[in-house]
Amino acid sequence: MLKPKGSLQNETATYPLPSPMAHTEVIDIPKKMNASDNNLIIQNMNMRAIDYKLLATILFKEYDNLERLSGRYLWHEIDVEEIFQLFRKYSQNKNLKELREDIWQSFYRIGRFVVEYHRTEGDERFRGITALLQIEESESNSKFRFRFPDQLVPILLDPxxxxxxxxxxxxxxxNKYAIALYQILTPFAEMKYKNSFEATWDEWKIWLKVPVNEKKNSAWNKFDTFRRNVLEVAVNELNSKAKTTGFTVTYELVRRGRCIHKIRFDVRRQENPVNDITELLESKREKSIRNEEAIELVAYFEEVRNGVKVDPQNVDEKEIIKAKTFMLNLDSLEAAKELVRIICSFENKPDFFGGVFKHKARAVALQKKRQERKEIEKDRIGKREEKEAQKKVLMQALKDECEGFKSILGEEEKTEIEAEIKKGLNSVTLEFYERDSESGNLLRKHEFYKWWLANVKGFEGATLKAFCG
Known part of the structure; x- marks a missing residue:
């Protein structure tokens, strides 16, 4: 039986995940079940990235104790400080109090996940429902305790x-979708002959935990949104980590007529994957702490903070090391510069580059909030433009309908309508209305359209004004 290996501290930890855990579903229990299979279905789609991370961590740390504690009503215990330090290392949120709350909320969500399971006991087949985890925290906030229901332990140990x-x-x-896709596709990277996997769009939405949303443009209902916000984001992050995963991913859409029927993922193993953790860390270090970028960042700080242009030759080694450290976990030099610019806008901005570190977490939070505001504004503008475009289409349809109505009128009816229109015009507008000119023709057409909206379509007030243009 496969078991966890390696160490979290040395970044070599691996653990075996049961296939049913990767292919979690929220649909009804399938009618056709192979009696020899152990299956479980998690009925909750509101999973976040931190939930996947916490489940992976506790399964790795307590995997060997699952069978020993099963059936004895004993708890698995995890030291809170150990979890915090581990998550603090990988989290952008370095505030211990906030991180503690985030982890507890994650435990709380996981504890509310409802599991439907099928299992075999002797010659009989059973199905049931239970919570995925029982959880509690000590009043001293020093321990997290949890246990899996006894019915699930055989499934976790024998997938x-x-x-x-x-x-x-x-x-x-x-990205949570990238983590879910990584869990599903990893087995196919190790297979000799089958390196692809396909399923329907509905199945992928379920397995990737796409939130159910009734809005027409949501990722749940609109494939273009699903492709942009789920598929592309997940595949891009997975491929960016190909040296670590050992494989790259591409996908192909399988159509049935004009509709997307299935999505097939093709998994290709890397010729020389980075399995040696030392090599991986060295490649990360080499990429993230280039001297030229560090020097440029120090120079940028001096220019923004003090208005001084620094000669790169005069940046000492200590400042370079500080800049390299500051840039760790940031995507690019431009991202680091943006944080420095934000920090230098603070009232208590630092006088020297070394002072930026104590403001980094605040700057990251502020940058995230600004980005969220930009996204909200972008979404608001997009919705407004979409609404305006829909209005234009509707207005054109109404004008076409009005022209059709006018074309079937007799001359006597047209004369009566024109007389009614003239009664509502003031003397200046009436003068333009009766001119035999292009502007007169346009005005007569507009006034007839206005009359038609009011008398035939029943528009009035603000609605009539809006569609008259």
């Missing part, structure tokens, strides 16, 4: 298909 996952990689990943 029909193992996915051997890298725990530190999961902790490092940012």
């Amino acid at each position: 029909k298909l193992f996915a051997v996952l890298k725990v530190n990689l999961i902790l490092e990943m940012k």
Whole structure:
């Protein structure tokens, strides 16, 4: 039987994940079940990235104790400080109090996950329902305790298909859909002949835990949104970590007529994956702490903070080391510069580059909030533009309908309508209305359209004004 290996501290930890845990579903229990299979279905889609990370961590740390504690009403215990330090290393949120709350909320969500399971006992087949975890925290806030229901332990220990996952990689990943896809596709990277996996769009939405949303443009209802916000984001993050996962991913849409019927993922193993953790850390270090970028960041700080242009040759080694440290866990030099610019806008801005560290967490939070505001504003503008576009289409349809109505009128009816229109015009507008000119023709057409909206379509007040243009 496969078991966890390696160490979280050395970033070499791996653990075997049961296939049913990777392919969690929220649909009804399938009618056709293979009696030899152990299956479980988690009925909750509101999973977050931190929930995947916490589950991976506790399964890795307590995997060997699952069978020993099962059936004896004993608890698994995890030291709170150990969990905090581990998550603090990979989290952008360095505030211990907030991180403690985030982890507890994650435990709380996981504890509310409802599990439907099928299991075999002797010659009989059973199905049932239970919570995924029982959880509690000591009043001293020093221990987390949890236990899996006894019915689930055999499923966790004896899955029909193992996915051997890298725990530190999961902790490092940012997107929850990328983590879910990594769990599902990892087994296919190890297979000799079958390196692809396909399923319907509905199945992928369920397995990737896409939140159910009734809005037409949501990822649940609109494939373009699903592709942009779920598929592309997950595949891009997975491929960016190919040196660590050992494989790259591509996908293909399988159509049935004009509709997307299935999505097939093709998994390709890397020729020389980075399995040696030392090599991986060295490649990360080499990429993230280039001297030229560190010097440029120090120079940027001096220019923004003090208005001084620094000669790169005069930046000493200590400042370079500080800049390299500051840039760790940031995506690019531009991201680091943006944080420095934010820090230098604070009232208590630091006088020297070394002072930026105590403001980094605040700057990251502020940057995130600004980005969220930009996204909200972008979404608001998009909705407004979409609404305006829909209005234009509707107005054109109304004008076309009005022209059709006018074309079937007799001359006597047209004369009566024109007389009614003229009664509502003031003397100046009436003068333009009766001119035999292009502007007169446009005005007569507009006034007829206005009359038609009011008398035939029944528009009035603000609605009539809005559609008259």
